[in-house]
Amino acid sequence: MRLIARYAKELSNHFEIITVYEDETQKELVSKEDPVIKTLAKKYPAAIWFERKMHDDFGIIIEDAFDKRPLVHQERFPRGVYPLRKIFTQTQLEEAEYLPYKYEAINGDGVFQVAVGPIHAGIIEPGHFQFSQAGEDMLHLEVRHFYKNRAIEKMLEGKTLAEAKPIIERISGNESIAYQICYRDILLQSSKQELPVALKKYHAFLLELERIIHHLTDLGFIPNDAGFGAALAYGSKLAEEARRKMKALTGHRFGFGSIDFEGKAIDVDATKKYLEKLTEDVAFFEDWIMDVPSLWDRFDTTGVLSQQKAIKYNTVGVVARASGLSLDRRCQAFYFENGFELANEVNGDVGARFKIRLKEVKNSIQLMLNFLEEEESYLELQTTTDGEYQAFVESSIGELFMAIDIKEGVIERFFVRDPSFMNWQAVHIMMKKDIIADFPLINKSCDLSYAGNDL
Secondary structure, three states, X not given: OOEEEEEEEEOOOEEEEEEEEOOOEEEEEEEOOOOEEEOOOXXXXXXXXXXXXXXXXXXXXXXXXXXXXXXXXXXXXXXXOOOOOOOOOOOOOOOXXXXXXXXXXXXXXXXXXXXXXXXXXXXXXXXXXXXXXXXXXXXEEEEEOOOOXXXXXXXXXXXXXXHHHHHHOOOOHHHHHHHHHHHHHHHHHHHOOOOOHHXXXXXXXXXXXXXXXXXXXXXXXXXXXXXXXXXXXXXXXXXXXXXXXXXXXXXXXXXXXXXXXXXXXXXXXXXXXXXXXXXXXXXXXXXXXXXXXXXXXXXXXXXXXXXXXXXXXXXXXXXXXXXXXXXXXXXXXXXXXXXXXXXXXXXXXXHHHHHHHHHHHHHHHHHXXXXXXXXXXXXXXXXXXXXXXXEEEEOOOOEEEEEEEEEOOEEEEEEEEOHHHHHHHHHHHHOOOOEHHHHHHHHHHHOOOOOOOOO
């Protein structure tokens, strides 16, 4: 049974622990006076981040956990302060005395530690990577994030769904359309309505365009991190053209505000012309890159994630599919009827993740052609009703999960699990048997979100 998410919410006299699996959602009540739960991390290693976050957010004790360090709270975060409790209303915090964070490390003769980040030499967002090294060989990596936590879960409490939308769609720029579609589905559930087919196609069209933008960027950056800068120039050109197409269609390069209930008319002829040209450009790029042996010497067998480990760590998206897992939220009739083909590779290495992206770009182009609709569509949204709602969407990174509880017309609890939250926990496994110079290449082949991870 695949673990999807684990989180808590506060009730009048209890905390409720919600554990979401592939086929069911389990709930457990624990006393506020003695909030103790048993860890799931012995069976599901990826549960440990969820559990550490629950402790930081609510003060819930995780019994028998193998890691009880803070996750979201940094070294100067005040002790005994739990921001997601209802009694917490502060807008500012005073820094506490510095409490060093104890990193995982391997010790021994000739073993040393290399710290990378959280400040980096490029435009990368803040994230820390702590290596244990023996010469160039990576023995162990610990990934530590949450430097840019924006308190989004707390921020959205008490807001109406309409007030929350501009915040939700800006959580992660690479996945803005995906976040908006999750939000849309919760709106539809809460108003007991279904989306007209033409409007559904328009939204799906934008989601695939977002996927193409992200994948094209990666298809340029991955070879660049193996020393082939020409690929970055070409991939960036294609990604920029796609980003401009997004702006032409939605009014914004990231598609903010574009998933609503009034479908826009698309210039079908102009869009077909653009997609036909993109098809030619991608075919040229593929022929070019696949015929550079020095690149594939770096890609193949580097950063391997076995299928067994991909399952054990509940990975999703490109990372999972490159290791042979058939996980994609688009595996449904609507997508299959419009030409969706599940992309799979089995080697679980950088090369496999690169090939998955190539396959998905080509399939996304075909999907977009099939989603093109000349007619405009409109849905008059009815009043939303209180309740607990969940939604999923396949973002460019992988399975995105969102849950919103509505009480008296406003958000009682907002929770989202970005695909990166799962996949970041598997990155350290990919590093063994490789050298530190391969880290940027392996990391970019996964291309995970910091913003989506660090709510």
